[in-house]
Every structure is written in C-alpha cells, then in structure tokens.
Amino acid sequence: MASFLPAVAEQLLKDVQKTYSEKSQIPDDLLIALRFVFGSCTLQALDLVDQRSVTCVSSSSGRKVFQVLGGSGRLYTCYTSCHYCPCPAFSFSVLRRNESLVCKHILAAYLCQVMGLCQQEQVSDQHMTLILSGRAQPDP
Incomplete structure (x- = not known):
C-alpha cells in the first residue's frame, strides 16, 4: 500500500x-x-471517512487517484501511490516542517482503502488525463 510510510504506520493500517x-x-x-x-x-480524517468524502477515481488504463472533498468544500486530488496531496496542510506540515506523516486528506484516502469505504468512479483515460493535469472541472 503505502511504501512511503514508516513500517509502524503501514502495520497499523493493516491492523485496522x-x-x-x-x-x-x-x-x-x-x-x-x-x-x-x-x-x-x-x-478530521475519520470525519471525512464518515462523511463518505473520498472517491477512488480510476480509468481503464489502470491509473488511479483519490479525490477527497475537504471540510472547506474544496476537492483535493490525492496521490497515494506517491504520497502527495496538494492541500496547504500537506505543503506546510508534511513537506516544509516535517511535523506530520500525512494530511487529513491522504489519511482519509488510506483509511477508506483499508476499510473498503471508498466511493468508486470510473472515468475515461482522457478525463483521467485532465484530472492528473489539474484541468478537470468537478461535477456540479
């Protein structure tokens, strides 16, 4: 799953x-x-899980990302395969300060995966390209 996490965190997610x-x-x-x-x-991550705010978006080519609707209403595209979220908390607490392993969006994506609670959405490869490039518009 998350080879970017320390072994203790990976084991904990397996236990969950x-x-x-x-x-x-x-x-x-x-x-x-x-x-x-x-x-x-x-x-906060558990709250996002409870609210069913995490969607696993996949395409026929096998690409997969997680879209998490944050508490502010903003949609974050999270990349668990490389352990990245574009939210300000990830940039500040994880990357800059090294105070946290993850932000709430990434943790919610991990928890939804291990708990089997992800919403699923299949998109075309063209739409996935737009999502990955940051040019996709969220559905109304």
Whole structure:
C-alpha cells in the first residue's frame, strides 16, 4: 500500500484493515494508536471517512487517484501511490516542517482503502488525463 510510510504506520493500517473486516468497527485501542502515529489530523480524517468524502477515481488504463472533498468544500486530488496531496496542510506540515506523516486528506484516502469505504468512479483515460493535469472541472 503505502511504501512511503514508516513500517509502524503501514502495520497499523493493516491492523485496522484486518479488525475492520472482522468487526465492522475500529476499536478504541486502534483509534488511540492511529492518533499517536498520525497525530492531530486523525479525527478530521475519520470525519471525512464518515462523511463518505473520498472517491477512488480510476480509468481503464489502470491509473488511479483519490479525490477527497475537504471540510472547506474544496476537492483535493490525492496521490497515494506517491504520497502527495496538494492541500496547504500537506505543503506546510508534511513537506516544509516535517511535523506530520500525512494530511487529513491522504489519511482519509488510506483509511477508506483499508476499510473498503471508498466511493468508486470510473472515468475515461482522457478525463483521467485532465484530472492528473489539474484541468478537470468537478461535477456540479
């Protein structure tokens, strides 16, 4: 999944996946561990998951991105394959200050993947090219 994350974070996401598939919930001990590993963005990411704000967009060529509708109403195209989000929090807290592993949008995309809660959208290769280039207009 996320070879850009430290091993402890990857293992934690695997534990969440296993437990969620068995119990359809995340127990308190794993919620605490998520908060410890991923920091203050954890609750916000879980809120995005609860609101079904994450969509996995894929094309027939196999390209895949995650679009996350942020709390402000802005749509962020997140790239879990290279661990990148264009939001200001990612630029500041992850890239510039190195204070966080992820932003809430990337964490929400990871959590939706492991919990199997992603909305799915299939697009043409041409539309995926527009998304990847930043020229796609979100649907009204």
